[in-house]
Amino acid sequence: MWHDARLLNGMANAIFSLCAIIVLAACFVWFARKPFFSLKVIQVQEAEGKPLRHVNALTIRGIATPRIKGNFFTVDLDAVREAFRAVPWVRDVAVRRKWPNELLVLVEEHKPLGTWGDDGKLLSVKGDVFTVNLAEAESEGFLLRFYGPEGSGKDVVTRYEELQRDFATIGVTPVLLALSDRYAWRTTLDNGLTVRFGQEQEKNAMRGQMKRLLAVYPRLAAQLKNGMKSIDLRYPNGLALKAEGLAPVIAGQEKN
Numbered sequence: 232m233w234h235d236a237r238l239l240n241g242m243a244n245a246i247f248s249l250c251a252i253i254v255l256a257a258c259f260v261w262f263a264r265k266p267f268f269s270l271k272v273i274q275v276q277e278a279e280g281k282p283l284r285h286v287n288a289l290t291i292r293g294i295a296t297p298r299i300k301g302n303f304f305t306v307d308l309d310a311v312r313e314a315f316r317a318v319p320w321v322r323d324v325a326v327r328r329k330w331p332n333e334l335l336v337l338v339e340e341h342k343p344l345g346t347w348g349d350d351g352k353l354l355s356v357k358g359d360v361f362t363v364n365l366a367e368a369e370s371e372g373f374l375l376r377f378y379g380p381e382g383s384g385k386d387v388v389t390r391y392e393e394l395q396r397d398f399a400t401i402g403v404t405p406v407l408l409a410l411s412d413r414y415a416w417r418t419t420l421d422n423g424l425t426v427r428f429g430q431e432q433e434k435n436a437m438r439g440q441m442k443r444l445l446a447v448y449p450r451l452a453a454q455l456k457n458g459m460k461s462i463d464l465r466y467p468n469g470l471a472l473k474a475e476g477l478a479p480v481i482a483g484q485e486k487n
Contacts, residue, residue, distance in 0.1 A: 269302050272333040277340065277348065278325065285367065286338055294318050303332050311336070319363045322355065343368045356386030356404035376410035386410070394418055397441050401448050422459075431467035437465030440464040 236312040267465060275291060277283045298314035301307065308326045312434045315336055325337040341361050347354040350434035351365050354377045355457060391408050398405060398420065414436065416428040426444065431437045444464060451472065459476035465471075 234351045237277075246380075262413075270299070270306065270332055270334060273299070273336060274329070274333060275338060278323075278337040279339075283340060285336060285340055285363070286318055290318050300333075303328060303330070306334070320361075321361060322357070333457070343371070343374065344391075345377050347384070349379050349381075354384055354388065356388065358388040360384050367433075375405075376407040380410065380412055380414075381412055390416065394441075397445065401445060401452075424459050425461040427463045427465060429463075443470070 243262050273296065274284070275286065275288075295311075295314040295318050298317075299306065299311055306328075308328075309351060311326045312324045315321055315326075315338065320340050321338055323339040327335045327337075328336045328342075340356045340360060340365075341353070342357075342359045343353045344351070344356045345354055346365070349384065352360050352362050353365070353374075354360055355477055369409075375391075377384075377387050377391070387408060387410055390410075391405060394408065395404050403422055403424070404419050405418045405422045407415045411417070415430045418423065419425045428437050428440050444462065445471070455474045460473040460475065461471075462473075463471035
């Protein structure tokens with residue numbers, strides 16, 4: 232082997248390359264540890280370029296900043312994301328390095344649609360259930376009310392948007408929507424009327440119930456003024472109506 236010039240040259244080149252890599256790595260480590268690269272600025276912005284409404288410097292300093300370790304090169308961006316996700320009102324986070332000693336944190340805030348259940352939680356416009364200071368959310372205005380089994384938030388929001396569009400055609404708005412453990416739907420409108428749809432056992436079953444309601448609602452509203460209390464649509468071809476000063480009226484077949 233020691234007489235093989237090509238082999239010796241190859242070994243020498245490999246050793247030289249290895250030494251060069253070690254030296255370069257050592258230089259980089261020395262360079263990266265210089266105080267110049269210590270994180271000086273953490274710039275926090277709303278992901279869509281709008282002003283942040285709830286995330287503020289005080290909560291960031293108290294919750295997120297103490298959990299951020301390292302400098303421009305060594306900071307763990309996943310750890311930064313998790314630190315900011317622990318801040319109230321934060322839904323999601325994107326983090327970028329900004330040369331030479333800054334981090335840019337893009338925050339997506341929760342946008343509350345209403346309360347969720349009776350234990351102080353909120354439901355966002357994207358169907359996320361989250362917990363913050365309820366008084367802070369209420370300060371923005373009226374909150375709708377939502378109920379549903381665990382994990383049903385997105386289904387409830389989707390159904391609410393459909394009902395909102397449908398009821399807008401007759402000039403009313405849902406202010407409460409509940410999905411029971413048996414997956415039966417119930418809503419309360421801004422005029423105090425409660426509407427029960429029951430379980431959606433077949434595809435588009437609730438759609439048919441809504442069409443039936445929209446067809447008769449104007450006539451019922453005109454006759455009973457503001458006296459309607461509840462409408463039960465859990466009947467294949469009819470409904471049950473409760474109204475002020477009116478004995479319960481049931482029209483249709485056995486409810487489902």
